[in-house]
Amino acid sequence: MASPTFTVATWNINSVRLRIDQVERFLTEQAPDVLCLQEIKTAEALFPHDMFERLGYTHRAVHGQKGYHGVATVSRLPLREVSRHDWQANREARHVGVEVLGAGGGVILENVYIPAGGDIPDAQANPKFGQKLAFLERMTRWAEAVDRPTLIVGDFNIAPLDCDVYDHKALLKVVSHTPQEVAALKALGDAHGWVDLGRKHIPAPERNYSWWSYRSYWREKDQGRRLDHMWASPALAAQSVSHTIVEETRRWEQPSDHVPLMTGFAL
C-alpha cells in the first residue's frame, strides 16, 4: 500500500478553548497535515491561535461564533479560504471551505457541522428537525455543482447505516438515525457520487463509532454512533490509503463526546 503524502483529520472538539491541551496532544501524536474542528464554540477573536502557530499549523480558516457552533480548519500547508456557506439560512457558523495549496494542492476541503436537529423527529413539532432537513437539502443542491476534487468532512449528526448505531431498531425514532434523515443524507451522497471513506476502509458491518453520549449509562455499554464522516469525490477517494478512528481520546480526562477521524491520501 502506498504511504500517505497528505493527511486530513476531523474532530468535533466541543469547545476548542476548554480542550486546547487535548488538541495539542492530538496534533503532536498524530501530526495530520490539516485538522478540521467543529463546535469550537468561540468567536474568531478568541480563537487560541498561539498553540497552532507554535506547532506549525500556521494556516487557518476560522468561522467562529460566540458560544455556539463554529468551525475551524488549521493546516501546515498553505490554504486559501474560499467559502462560508449558510445552508440553514440562519447565520449559524457551520461551514468553512478552503483550497489546499502546495503539496496535496488542488484539493477543496469542506469542513461542515450539520445541525443536530433537536429531540423530536417531526418538523412540525420541532422546528430544529425541519431546519436540519433543509440544511441537507440546500447542501445537496450545492453538491450537484461541485466540479473539483473535494473532501467533505465533519460532524454530520447522522448515523446512516444500520450498523452505524449500537441498536438499529431501538434508534429508528431517535434523531440522528431516523429513516427521513438517512434518506436525506443518501440524497446528498448520490448528488455527487461521494465515497464514504469511513466505510471504504472499515466495511460494514464492522463496529465504527465516532460519538458516545456523555450520559454514563450509555457510554459504559459502548452505545456509540457513527456521526462523524469524511466523504471524498470519486477520483480523490480512489487515492485514500489509510483511515483511523482515534478512539483513545474519548478516554482522556474531560474529553469531547466525539473522537477524531484521520484519512491519508497518496496524491
Next chain:
DNA sequence: ATGGTGGGTAGCCCA
C-alpha cells in the same frame, strides 16, 4: 430504556 451529562455563558440555549 424514556433519564441522564456536558458545553457556553449569565438566565437559559444547545449538544
